[in-house]
Amino acid sequence: MELTITYEEAYRELEQIAQEIEHETVSVDVLAEKVKRASDLIALCQKRLKGTESEVNKIIARMEKNPES
Template sequence: MEEPLTFEAAQQELETLLEDLEGDVTRIDDLLEKVKRARTLIDFCRIRLRQVEAATDELLDEEGEA
């Protein structure tokens, strides 16, 4: 069973993809798939950051009301 993706794992995978793309390691036949995967990981990270920001703001608002 595959473990759920974490922000840190997504960030690490993005770094690896970037290194591959910058280092001319990627075959042209694999380029589109790597770019699609990077887009998916970027979207995941953005959503996760927004979730954490919203939860943090909510907690801080609750602290101010207490």
């Protein structure tokens, strides 16, 4: 399942889910649904972070190879 939200939106939603679970405001009937959503959001955030890290490393490598750019 590909989510089309930004990293920041996903992170905020994860924070909200964590607060709901921590403060026990999540109904037992929807707990599994919330945990599944959190899992999807975590996967999205990890993917975006790894992609960003890869891009930054490529840029740094190019800069080190050609410092005049």
